[in-house]
Amino acid sequence: MSATAVVPAWLTGETAALVAAARAGRLPHALLIHEAPGAGGDWLAHFAARLALCERPLEAPCGGCLACRRVLAWQHPDLMRIAPLEDSRQIRIEQVRDLSADLALTSHAGGYKVGILTPADSLNRFAANALLKTLEEPPARTLLVLVASQPSRLPATVLSRCQRLTVRAPTRAQAVAWLTALRGSGDWEGALATVGEAPMLLADADPAPLAQIGAETRQALDALAAGQTDPLATAERWARGDLALRLRCIENWLTERIRRSRPGGDLMPEVRAGPYLPGGAPFLNIRELFGLLDEVRELRSALDVPLNRALALEALLRRLAPRGTGVAA
Numbered sequence: 001m002s003a004t005a006v007v008p009a010w011l012t013g014e015t016a017a018l019v020a021a022a023r024a025g026r027l028p029h030a031l032l033i034h035e036a037p038g039a040g041g042d043w044l045a046h047f048a049a050r051l052a053l054c055e056r057p058l059e060a061p062c063g064g065c066l067a068c069r070r071v072l073a074w075q076h077p078d079l080m081r082i083a084p085l086e087d088s089r090q091i092r093i094e095q096v097r098d099l100s101a102d103l104a105l106t107s108h109a110g111g112y113k114v115g116i117l118t119p120a121d122s123l124n125r126f127a128a129n130a131l132l133k134t135l136e137e138p139p140a141r142t143l144l145v146l147v148a149s150q151p152s153r154l155p156a157t158v159l160s161r162c163q164r165l166t167v168r169a170p171t172r173a174q175a176v177a178w179l180t181a182l183r184g185s186g187d188w189e190g191a192l193a194t195v196g197e198a199p200m201l202l203a204d205a206d207p208a209p210l211a212q213i214g215a216e217t218r219q220a221l222d223a224l225a226a227g228q229t230d231p232l233a234t235a236e237r238w239a240r241g242d243l244a245l246r247l248r249c250i251e252n253w254l255t256e257r258i259r260r261s262r263p264g265g266d267l268m269p270e271v272r273a274g275p276y277l278p279g280g281a282p283f284l285n286i287r288e289l290f291g292l293l294d295e296v297r298e299l300r301s302a303l304d305v306p307l308n309r310a311l312a313l314e315a316l317l318r319r320l321a322p323r324g325t326g327v328a329a
């Protein structure tokens with residue numbers, strides 16, 4: 001089954017709002033979908049395109065008309081999608097100019113023209129300015145959909161021209177249900193524990209190895225925090241593999257620790273003065289956990305910059321190890 005056909009249960013409010021707007025003839029010219037990463041922003045953008053282009057307005061998106069079938073195959077002449085080109089992390093001005101020129105032409109089917117920009121927070125400054133011109137004077141029956149997980153990176157002038165829809169991360173149960181409907185049974189629970197609540201990232205993935213990497217990473221982090229393993233060897237091994245995925249696991253592990261250390265959770269580290277918790281578990285205070293979380297995120301966003309990955313990762317892992325233990329010298 002295609003990912004488009006399985007409606008994510010956590011998006012039914014947003015799809016209903018779009019359908020109501022379309023039936024009332026009030027689809028906005030520009031929509032900004034602010035998504036939690038991997039939570040379905042692109043899915044919703046594609047839904048909006050089907051809605052605008054479907055040939056049966058009262059049932060749109062019907063899924064059966066020629067327009068819907070073309071949109072499903074990304075082959076509709078009135079649908080354009082721009083994303084960073086290969087080898088680039090940015091959407092460039094030429095791409096936006098091409099899109100704007102195309103939107104200014106009459107639609108092939110006599111209806112809407114739809115442009116999807118994803119991730120829109122990768123528009124560079126020049127490209128965002130070029131887009132602004134189209135946003136300020138959109139041709140009639142145009143729908144621009146910007147998908148972004150960090151809309152604050154976009155100029156306020158662009159944001160103010162867009163109607164905003166928010167896509168929150170699903171619950172674990174919703175994400176597992178969607179992946180199971182799409183792909184059949186598998187260790188989705190374990191794979192989601194590795195990548196976080198980002199089911200769209202798993203639509204084409206094999207869950208078993210991902211689940212295994214997550215379990216192995218959590219085990220190693222527990223051992224590091226207990227001073228039972230060497231940060232250097234671990235950092236070198238992880239830096240050679242899929243570091244982005246490891247960093248995601250570390251981020252999830254830290255987030256879980258922070259969650260548990262809130263009042264009412266398992267730990268209350270700031271109240272406890274000793275270096276170890278009663279169960280002998282290692283001690284990290286909540287400020288350190290937040291500091292580490294920031295560093296992990298920084299390292300993740302700097303992955304495309306030349307840097308000594310193993311060294312940066314080792315420094316980070318060393319801070320997990322309890323002070324004064326042999327391996328964390």
Ligand SMILES: [Zn+2]
Pocket residue numbers: 053054055056060061062063064065066067068069
């Ligand atoms: Zn249709």
